[in-house]
Amino acid sequence: MELQNDLLLRAAKGEEVERTPVWLMRQAGRILPEYRAIRNSLSGFIELAQTPELASEVTIQPVDILGVDAAIIFSDILVIPEAMGLPYEMVEKRGPWFPNTVKTASDLDKLRIADGANDLDYVIKAIEITKKNLNGRVPLIGFAGAPWTIFAYMIEGSGSKTFSKARAMLYTEPALSHRLLEMITQSTINYLKAQISAGADLVQVFDSWAGILGPDQYEEFSLKYIRLICEAIDEVPKTVFAKGAFFARKDMGSLPCETIGLDWNMEIKESRALIGSNKTLQGNLDPAALYGTADQVVAATQKMMKQFIGSRHIANLGHGVYPDINPERVKDFIQAVKSFS
Ligand SMILES: Cc1c2[nH]c(c1CCC(=O)O)Cc1[nH]c(c(CCC(=O)O)c1C)Cc1[nH]c(c(CCC(=O)O)c1C)Cc1[nH]c(c(C)c1CCC(=O)O)C2
Numbered sequence: 001m002e003l004q005n006d007l008l009l010r011a012a013k014g015e016e017v018e019r020t021p022v023w024l025m026r027q028a029g030r031i032l033p034e035y036r037a038i039r040n041s042l043s044g045f046i047e048l049a050q051t052p053e054l055a056s057e058v059t060i061q062p063v064d065i066l067g068v069d070a071a072i073i074f075s076d077i078l079v080i081p082e083a084m085g086l087p088y089e090m091v092e093k094r095g096p097w098f099p100n101t102v103k104t105a106s107d108l109d110k111l112r113i114a115d116g117a118n119d120l121d122y123v124i125k126a127i128e129i130t131k132k133n134l135n136g137r138v139p140l141i142g143f144a145g146a147p148w149t150i151f152a153y154m155i156e157g158s159g160s161k162t163f164s165k166a167r168a169m170l171y172t173e174p175a176l177s178h179r180l181l182e183m184i185t186q187s188t189i190n191y192l193k194a195q196i197s198a199g200a201d202l203v204q205v206f207d208s209w210a211g212i213l214g215p216d217q218y219e220e221f222s223l224k225y226i227r228l229i230c231e232a233i234d235e236v237p238k239t240v241f242a243k244g245a246f247f248a249r250k251d252m253g254s255l256p257c258e259t260i261g262l263d264w265n266m267e268i269k270e271s272r273a274l275i276g277s278n279k280t281l282q283g284n285l286d287p288a289a290l291y292g293t294a295d296q297v298v299a300a301t302q303k304m305m306k307q308f309i310g311s312r313h314i315a316n317l318g319h320g321v322y323p324d325i326n327p328e329r330v331k332d333f334i335q336a337v338k339s340f341s
Helices: 007-013 033-039 045-049 052-065 079-084 105-109 121-134 147-156 164-172 174-198 215-232 246-252 268-275 287-291 294-307 327-338
Strands: 089-091 095-097 140-145 202-207 238-242 259-261 280-285 313-317
Touching (some): 007 202, 007 280, 033 052, 052 121, 140 147, 147 174, 147 215, 202 215, 268 294, 280 287, 280 294, 287 327, 294 327
Parallel strands (some): 202 238, 238 259, 280 313
C-alpha cells in the first residue's frame, strides 16, 4: 500500500521534505474524550489493548481528530514482561504493578524468550487491522521499551522515583542482570520484527528510565542492548528515545538507527553537535508548554522550530503528552508546526 503522507519516513531517512512532520508521544489514549468513552466501556487498559478492533480504533483517533503525521499502535511497553511470563496489572491512578518480580536466578529460570508473533498476537492483529483501516493515510509506528527500562519494571514491580531495587541488582548481581537483559533483548527483537511483518513502517525504542543510570552503567547495561536491537532490525527506520540520557548523546550518534529523540532538557544545538549530522532529531517541546494559552503554545512551538532550522527534524514533545492537557492546545502545537516555514 502506497503511503499518501510519508513525511515521517522521509524525514527519518534524511530525505527532502516539504515541511517538518509532527506527532506526539503518548498521543493514543490519555487526552481524548473519544478514547475515554471506549476505555470506560471496558474493564480497563489491558482489556482495550488486548481487543485488536478497539486498539486499532484508538490508534487512528489522533490521526482523525488531531491531524498528526503518524499513528502509533495502541499498546504498552509492558506487554514484553507479560509475554516472557511476568504478568502486569494497570492500577487506576497508580500505574503498572507486577504481582511477581525477578529477585533470584530461579525467578529468571521461570521466564522465557517471547517469540513475538504468537505470544503477542493481539498486538500483531491490531497492527494488521490498523494498517488496513489507515488505508495509507499516514505511516504506523511500532514500538517497544528498551531492555533497561523493561528490566527496571521487572525487578522493581512498579514505577518508582529511584528504581533502587533495579539499580541495586546491577551492583549485587551483574551476571544475573546481563542474563535477564539478554532475554529481554531477544524477546524485543522478535517482537519488533513481528510488528514490522504486520505492517509497522518505523519502530521506536523507549528508554524512559535512561536518566537514572550513570554514564558507565548506561553504556554497559542499556546502550549495549539498544545497539543489538538496532543492528538486528534493518527492515524499517528506527528511533531511539532515551529520556534523560544527556550524558550519552555523543555515543548515541554512532547507534545504527536513523533518529534520536531529545527530551526538553537537552539543548538543541548542543545535541546536534554531540550527535552529529547524520541522524534525524525528534522532539522536543516541554510537554508542560501545552498548559499555556493558544498564543503561548504557538510561540513556544515556533521558538523550538527555529532552533531546528536546517537540521533533519521530526517535531514532537520532549516526552509523552500529559493526560490533563486540553486537546485544543495539542491541535495548536500541531498547526504551529505545520504552518512553520
Ligand atoms: C514508561 C512507559 C510505560 N508505557 C510506555 C512507556 C514509555 C514512554 C514514556 O516514558 O512515557 C509507552 C506507551 N504506553 C502507551 C503507549 C501507546 C501509544 C502512544 O500513545 O504513544 C505507549 C507508547 C499506552 C498507555 N499506557 C498506559 C496508559 C494509561 C492507561 C489508562 O487508560 O488508564 C496508556 C494509554 C499506562 C502506563 N504504562 C506505563 C505507565 C508508567 C503507565 C501509567 C501511567 C501513564 O498513563 O503513563 C509504562
